[in-house]
Amino acid sequence: MDMEQVNSMDFGEFVDVFGNVIERCPLIAAAVWSQRPFSGLEDLEKHFSAFIDALPQSGQEGILRCHPDLAGRELQRGTLTAESQREQSSAGLTSLGAEERLQLAELNARYRARFGFPFVLAARLRDRDAVLRELARRLHRPPAQELRTALGEVKKIGRLRLADLLGGDPARL
């Protein structure tokens, strides 16, 4: 897909294609459409990030709350979005043993109780040991710092999804 095609999309087409760049937040793609034309992947990415940064804190937390737990109930039930399913699978989270799954579930629950949103991480860039290590580490950080880190992960996930859609090289990003 080249940028000329992207820039010629009406909002319905644009939301169909980019609606899940930010997990379960088609509102953000629908808002970003207002900023067209886009000069390229980085420009598009910049507008997604700027929209997130401009939200009040409750909205930023809202974005995080639209994300599923890693290796959580939605994975078990098969109700993940296609993108999440692929990402969790590539980090090895779809093939955990019972003990690892339990350990992750317990850490996820503690994280949610402490911060009021689920643990979000660009899983595709890590393996499962790194996911568990990161979760245990981030669980103890100050809430304001953790919100910033989590939103940074949302943006990384978005960048990788944009690169998939536009045929870019995610290793270069």
Next chain:
Amino acid sequence: MDMEQVNSMDFGEFVDVFGNVIERCPLIAAAVWSQRPFSGLEDLEKHFSAFIDALPQSGQEGILRCHPDLAGRELQRGTLTAESQREQSSAGLTSLGAEERLQLAELNARYRARFGFPFVLAARLRDRDAVLRELARRLHRPPAQELRTALGEVKKIGRLRLADLLGGDPARL
């Protein structure tokens, strides 16, 4: 459902129940959860409205772009949300004749081209003649005024959906 139940929900339960109060924008319910506890329906409604009002214009337009056309492609395809399906049906939009459907499709396309978002109206409060009349009338208004009117309709839809969920009397609202 009483407010004690609502106020005891974790964010996952809250988004499951209230995620479509604003059509296809679970982010907004997820953000509103930050404001709990709620004193009642009106208080909840106030927080949904305040979040919408605080968005930049691109975000407000984004909300509108997450709405389906009235009697449009999604109704034909059966891909409307359950709430939209019920609302469009109660306005008689699911049983239009071919000519009316064509007329509506043509007006919807002109509206989208002019404003950059679809025509949104609390369909449940109107019959199909009123829907067509309103669309023809709003098509010619200044964009800034029309954005305000459309967001007012989003809030009316949200109020009715909240009343459904909480067992309130929509006639009183």
